[in-house]
Amino acid sequence: MGYVVIDHLVQGSSYGGVRIVPEISLLELQHTARSMTYKNAFIGNKAGGAKAAVIIDRNNEQYKKEILTEFGKSISPIVRNGLYFPVMDMGIQIQDLQIIFDNTKTRTNVLSWKNLSHVYTAYSCLYATLSALQVLEEIHNLNNKDVTFCVQGYGKVGSLYSYLMYKAGAKFTGFSNKYFGVMDDNGLDAEKLFNEQLKRGDDFILDLKDKQVSHDSILEKDVNVLLLASNALVINEKNYKKIRADIIVCAANAPVSYDIERKLFKEGKMVVTDFIANCGGILGSIMDTYLSEDAVKKILSSSYKRKVTTLIYQSINQDTAIIDLVIDELQKRIDSNYDDTYIQKGFTEHIIDLFNEFSLPLYMFTNNFLEKKYVSRYEKFWGPKI
Structure with a gap:
């Protein structure tokens, strides 16, 4: 079907x-x-x-x-x-x-x-995260060595993102794939796990049953950053009040409905909307027909990151969810091309x-x-x- x-x-x-x-x-x-x-x-x-x-x-x-x-x-x-x-x-x-x-x-x-869309998606999610952390650092005196994060959906995007965050100094405390979740408050070796995932695919997680937890445990973990990189609507009306992450970055499409994004914002959570956080995949795939991989990453780390940082500041200063800062303007663009x-x-x-x-x-x-x-x-x- x-x-x-x-x-x-x-x-x-x-x-x-x-x-x-x-x-x-x-x-x-x-x-x-x-x-x-x-x-x-x-x-x-x-x-x-x-x-x-x-x-x-x-x-x-x-x-x-x-x-x-x-x-x-x-x-x-x-x-x-x-x-x-x-x-x-x-x-x-x-x-x-x-x-x-x-x-x-x-x-x-x-x-x-070139088939690098997952790479560019991971990088745009990384820079969206760093933008949000930059704002938090100013408000709460947080630095990257204090940052904890979990990844819900440890596939091509989630594994690369965790490796990049790990290299940036953040502590990787949990992830999940189709089998189950894995958690370690002392920190996981994201580089080792990234290489295992590349070599063996999802099955590598079966060697980590001693750290096994439920899928919901990853979603509800008290961390600074939660990356959503699997299915749609994983945070919904039934569980959004259980989410404790400060920043929720949407690597998947529609892991949170826009109505739930607004409710999470009222709960004090910063949600980087899906089409903003993960747009690196489509943007990079368009640009890499005439630019090198490094050139695309440079654009994501500069102009894209500045745009996201501006949106996050606006969200806080105007007390408005990110989705509501952009949705009307995007609809005008869509209608003008229709x-x-x-x-x-x-x-x-x-x-x-x-x-x-x-x-x-x-x-x-x-x-x-x-x-x-x-x-x-x-x-x-x-x-x-x-």
Whole structure:
């Protein structure tokens, strides 16, 4: 089974990752697709937001190529016609994405990509964290040697982030992956764990059962910084009052809804919104087509970090959550690039008919199609009905 969610079309296109997961809800994808819309607007990329997921559990790993082949065929019409451009995301390898593109019948050589989006995401999250800590240092006389942090979601981004924070002098006290959490108040060796994760993947954690704790224990740990780098909506109405971290940095898309961000702010927590904290992934992937990796990192450490620092100061001085400082301006950018001539009459009905032709059920949700008046541009994107 798989899903595609297009939140918004900007100039007729949308952009967002394909994730491979054992389970997911449409609500999660709707939130993450919306986050992509805002992220594209935040960095000035003229594309709407989208997200896709292919559900493959551990029992079906041997059928992964077959499932991805069917998924590629299913989304071929919206990829070929420019409505959706899929990229890397959680749980997917570059070879997996190439299988999908090959079956959309588009000439896209994914294997030629630098594939450093996770690196740039980790770096933007690092500099977002350092920006927040810079402000805390002025208010509470905190320095990096006193900083403690946990990582919820110890994958490519989370492991690199923990290594970078460790090298900056912070104490790494806990993390979790799909198996369980690991905690040590005396501090974990982030460099050693980073190398183990690179060599062995998630299974390395099975050697650390003597430090095992629940996933919730990592979320609720009393630390200065909590990085959220796994699923959507992990902090929600049920548990947000249990969160004790001073700074929450959103490496994943929509790990916290915007309403919960506001509630956390009222509880005295600083939440660095997802599309701000993790925008390094998409920003770096765009820039590294003509800049070196070091040049991209330099931009993140300078102009990007200054922007985030300014937002954090504004948040404190105006007593306003970061999301509310930027959301209205981003919506104006999105609306100014929106053109309803890209919406064709009967679009939704055609999607239902089209995807019912395949063994892989897909779902598409978008505010555009619900709110905007349909106009007749059917042939422009879809061609004759299949």
